[in-house]
Each structure stands twice: as C-alpha cells, then as structure tokens.
Amino acid sequence: MEHSMEKEKERKIKMEEPSKKSVPILPWMRSPIDVSIYEDCPLETLPCLDSRLKVPLQSMGISLLFPVQVAVWQETVGPGSFERDVCINSPTGSGKTLAYALPIVQTLSKRAVRCLRALVVLPTRDLALQVKEVFAAIAPAVGLSVGLAVGQSSIADEIAELIKRPKLEAGICYDPEDISQELQSAVDILVATPGRLMDHINTTKGFTLEHLCYLIRPTINFNDLSTFSPGIVIHNARHYRTGPSYGPDDVFASVIVTHSNVEIVVDETDRLLREAYQAWLPTVLQLTRINHESHVPCVNTFLPSTFGSLKTIRRCGVERGFKDKPYPRLVKMVLSATLTQDPSKLAQLNLHHPLFLTTGESRYKLPEKLESYKLMCESKLKPLYLVALLKSLGGEKCIVFTSSVESTHRLCTLLNFFDDLKIKIKEYSGLQRQSVRSKTLKAFREGEIQVLVSSDAMTRGMDVEGVRNVINYDMPPYIKTYIHRAGRTARAGQTGRCFTLLRKVEVKRFKKQLQKADTNSCPVHTLPSKLIDSHHPLYLSALEKLKDTVESEASRKRKIGFKYSKMGKGK
Known part of the structure; x- marks a missing residue:
C-alpha cells in the first residue's frame, strides 16, 4: 500500500515539474x-x-x-x-x-x-x-x-x-x-x-x-x-x-x-x-x-x-x-x-x-562548504531517528524542515514529549501569530532555542547566524526546495551539514535530485543502534501523549466552531 502511494506521489511530482524538453537559450545567456x-x-x-x-x-x-x-x-x-x-x-x-x-x-x-x-x-x-x-x-x-x-x-x-x-x-x-x-x-x-x-x-x-x-x-x-x-x-x-x-x-x-x-x-x-x-x-x-x-x-x-x-x-x-x-x-x-x-x-x-x-555551468548551486548526508529509516520510525540524530548533534543550532504546517506542529509537539532530550525545541510556521514567530526567531538567533521545527516558510531568505545543521524530516519534493532548505546553513563561507531522512522508496528520486545540482556526494549517515534503542520506550510513550494532545486540540476546535455557528444562527 505504501509503495503504491509513493508511486502516485512520484507521478504527481513529475507532472508538476517543468518539462525536460530543451528550450532555446537567450543570446545574452550564452556568454x-x-x-x-x-x-x-x-x-x-x-x-x-x-x-x-x-x-x-x-x-x-x-x-x-x-x-x-x-x-x-x-x-x-x-x-x-x-x-x-x-x-x-x-x-x-x-x-x-x-x-x-x-x-x-x-x-x-x-x-x-x-x-x-x-x-x-x-x-x-x-x-x-x-x-x-x-x-x-x-x-x-x-x-x-x-x-x-x-x-x-x-x-x-x-x-x-x-x-x-x-x-x-x-x-x-x-x-x-x-x-x-x-x-x-x-x-x-x-x-x-x-x-x-x-x-x-x-x-x-x-x-x-x-x-x-x-x-x-x-x-x-x-x-x-x-x-x-x-x-x-x-x-x-x-x-x-x-x-x-x-x-x-x-x-x-x-x-x-x-x-x-x-x-x-x-x-x-x-x-x-x-x-x-x-x-x-x-x-x-x-x-x-x-x-x-x-x-x-x-x-x-x-x-x-x-x-x-x-x-x-x-x-x-x-x-x-x-x-x-x-x-x-x-x-x-x-x-x-x-x-x-x-x-x-x-x-x-x-x-x-x-x-x-x-557561479558556474549548473543552474542549481549548493553552498560550497555544505556537507550532505542521508539517513535511511522506516516511515514509522522517522521521529525516533530524528531524536537520535538531534541527540548525537549535542545541542548544535539546527533547523528541522517538514512538508507542511500541520506536520511541523505535530512533530514539534512530539519532540517536546521526550523529557530526556534536554534540548530547547520550538515551532516556526504559518499557523502561529506573527508575534509568536518573531519571539521564537529572536530566541533562536540568541541561542535560547537550539532546534527550530519549521515549514518551508523558513526556506527562503531567512538568515540566522550559527546554524550548523539542517535536517529534512520530509524529503524535499524538488531540488529547488532542497537548495533553499540547505541554504539556511553553510552561509557566508561557513561550514554546515544537511541531513535528509529517507525511506528506501525515496532513495532513487533523491539521487536524481542531487544530480541536478551536479553533486553525487551524499553518503549515508549511520547512527549507533544503542542510541536509537535507548530512546524507543520514550518514543512509544511520546506517541501516546501526542495522540491525546491531537484529540484534545481537535475537540477544542470543534467546540469553537460550534460556538461561532450558534452565534451566526442567533443573528
């Protein structure tokens, strides 16, 4: 079932991607x-x-x-x-x-x-x-x-x-x-x-x-x-x-x-x-x-x-x-x-x-001092591998990218249920009020927050000094997305690392993405099995807490919606 869903996702992405048919280059671009x-x-x-x-x-x-x-x-x-x-x-x-x-x-x-x-x-x-x-x-x-x-x-x-x-x-x-x-x-x-x-x-x-x-x-x-x-x-x-x-x-x-x-x-x-x-x-x-x-x-x-x-x-x-x-x-x-x-x-x-x-012949350019890595894991264990990776990074400033604002919210909530992580983690997405986002970004810049879980709203233009690591929790759909996510680190001549969590069915497509940027250098990053196993009980407990939280939030939204519905009828 998962394999067929992945095939359908690839088909949609290919339909959305620009045609590979060659187009004439304008004269001024030839030299x-x-x-x-x-x-x-x-x-x-x-x-x-x-x-x-x-x-x-x-x-x-x-x-x-x-x-x-x-x-x-x-x-x-x-x-x-x-x-x-x-x-x-x-x-x-x-x-x-x-x-x-x-x-x-x-x-x-x-x-x-x-x-x-x-x-x-x-x-x-x-x-x-x-x-x-x-x-x-x-x-x-x-x-x-x-x-x-x-x-x-x-x-x-x-x-x-x-x-x-x-x-x-x-x-x-x-x-x-x-x-x-x-x-x-x-x-x-x-x-x-x-x-x-x-x-x-x-x-x-x-x-x-x-x-x-x-x-x-x-x-x-x-x-x-x-x-x-x-x-x-x-x-x-x-x-x-x-x-x-x-x-x-x-x-x-x-x-x-x-x-x-x-x-x-x-x-x-x-x-x-x-x-x-x-x-x-x-x-x-x-x-x-x-x-x-x-x-x-x-x-x-x-x-x-x-x-x-x-x-x-x-x-x-x-x-x-x-x-x-x-x-x-x-x-x-x-x-x-x-x-x-x-x-x-x-x-x-x-x-x-x-x-x-x-800056070169390739249309897509990655930062010169960026190191790219991939982590192989099953879909259901991605949060566990992410926790183990964050633990191994030792509290270095890091941005974790997801594919949607909903995923951002749930992943950040889940990570904060790992009591022994001892890393300050905050959410940054379009679901938040501007004042909350500004406060979060300020705290991240000042080092009060070590990990920012973000949607792609953070991928373009934002410059935060000292970001050593970028983690793609969800694989980027396009090479452009990868470039702009990875570009939050290794800025202004500094070094940086970009980790991408991948399922087996995503490896081939990810490799093709990187080839568009003229790079095949993306070795597998292996985490110690003991580190992963040590967090597994906490992971199961965090999942139960997340389930309760999601149900509570959904119930609260239904009550708010019902309240406004009654107010509308009263008018």
Missing part, C-alpha cells in the same frame, strides 16, 4: 561572466565606496565583500559601469541582500532632497525586519532614513513615521484641499509587506511612487510573471512555472527608488487586502510607468512652497554615459539561487541588454 573570477575584496580597496559607509560595514563584522557582492558592485557602481540590466545566478547564503543594499545606499547618498526613493517589498514580517536591519545598519551613515511598513503598528502610526508636513510642523497654515502638495516623505527607503504597501498606496496621502528608478525583488516566484511589465529590478527569482497568482510562501522583495506624490483611495477591508496582495506589483508598475512624451528633464522643478511639483521624466534606452542623469531609466536586476533559463518566462521581465553573471 555568461563567471562570478568566481571576482575575488573577495577588502573594503579599503573597493572602488568608489563612500568612506562614510566603511564604519557601519565594519561594525556589522564586514571587512570584505564576497565575489557576488563585488560583481554586482562593479556592474552597478564601479568604474565603467552604466545602466543595464543584470541577472545573477548565485547560491543561497552568498550575500545577495547586501549585494543590492550597498549599491542602492551608495547611489542614494548623493540625493539632495529626502524623498521615498527605495521600497523593499517582502511577503513576511520576519523577512522584512531582517532586510530592514541590513539597510538600517548602513543607510544612516550617509544621511538616509529607513522606514518599516509591515503591520506591526497601526497604519496611523506608520503614516506618522513615513510622511511629514513641514509647513504644519513650522506652524504655517495650508489649504486642506491641497494637502497632497504639502506632504513630504520622511524616509528615503521603505521596507514593506505587500498588503501594507497597497494599504499606503490606496489610502495614504503623500505616499509616492511616480519616480521609480530601481525595482528589486529578492526571491520572486515565476508564477507571478504574468503580471510583469517593463521596468523591474528583481533579486532572487526562485520559482519558475508561469501562472497568474502569488502564493503565501513565496518570497518577493522589491527595491523601488521614487520621490513623488500618488493618491488613490480604496475602502480598507480584509478582502481587499487579500486582493491587494495579488495586485501590488502591477499597481506599482502602473504608478511608475514611463512617460513617453519626453526624454528630457521636466523644467518644472521646485516651487518655494512645495516639493509636490518635483517631476521625473523617464527616458528609454541604456546609452553609456547616461548614468546619474536626472531623467533615469528603470533598471532591472535579477538575483537567484536557481535562475530559470526559459526564454518565455524571462521575456516577461522585459530585460534590457542584460548582463548574465553566474
């Missing part, structure tokens, strides 16, 4: 530049770096840039660089966040007037907070302000942080009907989640997107590309099947450079926020579309009483020598650990004379 030709570069010798940025970078423990960071810097800021689109295929943990954050902060450091020039959009608050910390660590050194709009505080509080009224603060009266012309951005860079971004676009007077210069999206889903249009800067494209919608676990991050006023009013409801999550990208692009009527700067610049008349007229083309002109073109950047080569999908990005940088 890539190997990122490995760039060497680590000390900050002291990095060309064009603003001297004010060296101190905050050193405070972050950064004394040199990694090859991918050097490559992006050279092509966007360094000598001889000019406005062109850049595609980079780079492993997880190679430093892609700083790779785009540093050039943007460097470029914006020359700004004369504070306007909203950079917008970073991510799907989760935790990831948004992480990216915001990177910008906030370096931006103030050059006089830039970084804001956050992720729904942690009320929208009124966020507006107070993001928008300022200089006349009102100076005690000068203004015309209420002309309020949008009297408002200014209080931040240069904003990190936001999609729903909250749309909230500000639709309701916040003075929130500005008209003058976009860069659009950067770390970790995008190529399912989303049906909504793309010209003028996108994208970082970390991670999924590649075409389709119309965004998934809740997808990670997008966009950096948008802008300084103007746009105002749309839409009723604020949960339903519209869910719809806004789907539509934020085309909406942003609509508000930042190129003005085809002119290719020269608008003569209507600053008026004495307002910054609202500031205009930016965009040009087309990427002529050498046009960098830093006041009439910019939208620049697109794509950074990914698993970059698609399908022309039909890349064409939707509308890349303009792109430069392709890669």
